[in-house]
Amino acid sequence: MLKLTRLALILAAAAAPFPSAASVPGAPDDPYSLPAGGEQGLDMAVVDADAMPQEPEQASDDAAAAMPAEQWSGAPVDLMRPVHPLYTELRRALVRYQLDWGGLPKVFVPDNGPMMALGTTDRRALLLRQRLGLGAPDPLAPTSSPLFDGALEQRLKNFQAAHGLPVDGKAGAATLAALNRGTDYYRQRILLNMERARRLPAPGTANAAKYILVDAAAARLWMYEEGRPVGSMKVVVGTPQSPTPMMAALMRYANVNPFWNIPPDLVQKTVAPNVIAHGVKYLADKRYEVLDTWESDAKVINPATVDWKAVAAGTQELRVRQLPGGANFMGEIKFMLPNHYGIYLHDTPAKALFGQDERHLSNGCVRLEDARRLARWVFGDMPRASSPDAEQRVDLKQPIPVYITYLTAGITPEGRLAFASDTYGRDGQLLARFDPLGPQPSGGGR
Known part of the structure; x- marks a missing residue:
């Protein structure tokens, strides 16, 4: 059996409330709460209470502390309660990992010479x-x-x-x-991801019938039905500077032929300097228009009346959007899960990005490799707008839960354990808080 590490003990003993996201030093302001006893970087923020899976069972401090170290095996506290299949697969992988790599000597190999390869005589x-x-x-x-x-x-x-x-x-x-x-570092990362997986809907529980799972670490999306994945695709997610948040929300509608409301920071850094350099013709060439407010009844205004130098300096915030159709940055469709983060799933004309291994490239939203396939799974067919140049809302008959998590250890389709890079540093922050050895490096990735 595996030893009960301090990290595992703290993860299991969650009776004492963890700090909220807003109270964690360095955590971004979060308009949503974490679940009771929730932990930043481990739990999903609650956007829609109806989307939240049943909370995993928690052990009391006394019960966890009294658990013999040699008996802890990474199992859920209640073995009779269902868990997400990924949890079970990671638990098995943890045992295999310990058998394959856990007993090797702890020998330090200096990195103070040329790369070693077949045939080298380096001592x-x-x-x-x-x-x-x-x-x-x-x-x-x-x-x-x-x-x-x-x-x-x-x-x-x-x-x-x-x-x-x-x-x-x-x-x-x-x-x-x-x-x-050393293997302890990777074993602790598996434990962290077991806990993330334990917070996903288990088969047979509420919200498990049909849902979307987005893994922001591996930049991949899965479609689940009755607890089993029925489809998957690559996605592009947020950069380390604009990370895609962990959250549980409900997809309620889609916009076909969507506008693209350009984020204010991009308006400041990209649009305004180009207007200053090339004039308002730049806006027409890009099919951009300027609006007076962010409200649904906003009116289009003449861009010549805007103080673009003030926008570029950041002293004036401006709403700019790209018209539907053509090379619109949102592509043909965007799937809306209303939230204050401004996060949604959308099509993109930049298909070449899906050929890259590193896909942490967006401003936080989730770009889809095959938006039409997701639309067919959601609606039964790709919805069409009445006009190719008009945005049209299409409501879902039944909202679909969307879970955005962060799995830096997962299972490949071939059943192999695979680590992903800790791109957002969430593993490092958790290990630094729970491990007396202090901060750990982010580790290798796929």
Whole structure:
């Protein structure tokens, strides 16, 4: 059995309320509350109370503290209560990970020389062999034989595959950093993600019949029915500077041929300087129009009457939107889950971004690889507007829950454990708070 770490104890013993998002040092202002006992970076903010899954069972401080360390196995407190399948898969992966990598020697391999690869005679390869549980090279081999042989290369590839690193069999900086972090670091990351998974709807519970799951760490979306994924696609999510928030909301309607309301910071940094440089013709070329307010009855105003230097300086905020159709940044459709974050799911004409491994590129919203496929799953068919140049709202007959979480350890379709980069630093913040060793590096990613 696994030992009960301080991190696991604190995650299990949630009777004492954790601080709210607004009270966590460095946390962004959050207009929504976290669930009772909620923890920033672990729980989803409550946008719609009706969307929230049944809260996971909690252990009391006394019960958790009295639990024998050798008996804790990462199981939920009540083994009879249903959990999300991902929780079960991660629990199994945690056991496999401990068996495969947990018993290896804690040997530090210095990163003070060239990258080691097949054929190298670098003496650090002896430390690398020890760290990966391999013995010394064949003592009968010629003294000129490389210390980095085929057996070490294969073992290193296995380590890289298990830790979300490029599988090249070379001991570069990222691989050595992962080796030197040790297995406890990765085991704690699995535990964190088990807790995130435990907060998702379990099969047979409320809201589990049909819902959307967005993983902002892996930049991927899943469509779930009756507790099972029935479809998946790549997404583009927020940058580290504009992270996509963890939240539970209800998708209530979609806008076909949507306007794009340009975020005020982009109006200041991009639109205003271009108008100053090229005149109001820039707005016409981009199919932009200026409105007098952010209200639903806002009126279009003449851009020549705007003090664009004030907008560029940030002393005047201005609403600018892009007309529907053409190369509109929202594409053909956007799916609305009303929230104060201004987060929604939408189509995009920038399809090339989905060919990249790193897709933390948006201003916070979720861009869809195949918006039409999601529309067919939501509505049964791709809704059409009465005019290609007019925005049209299409309400859902039944709102669909949308859960945006952050899984830096997950399971591939092939059933393999896969780590994603801690792009938003949420794992690092949690480990720093709960681990007496202090802040941890963000780790390797897919």
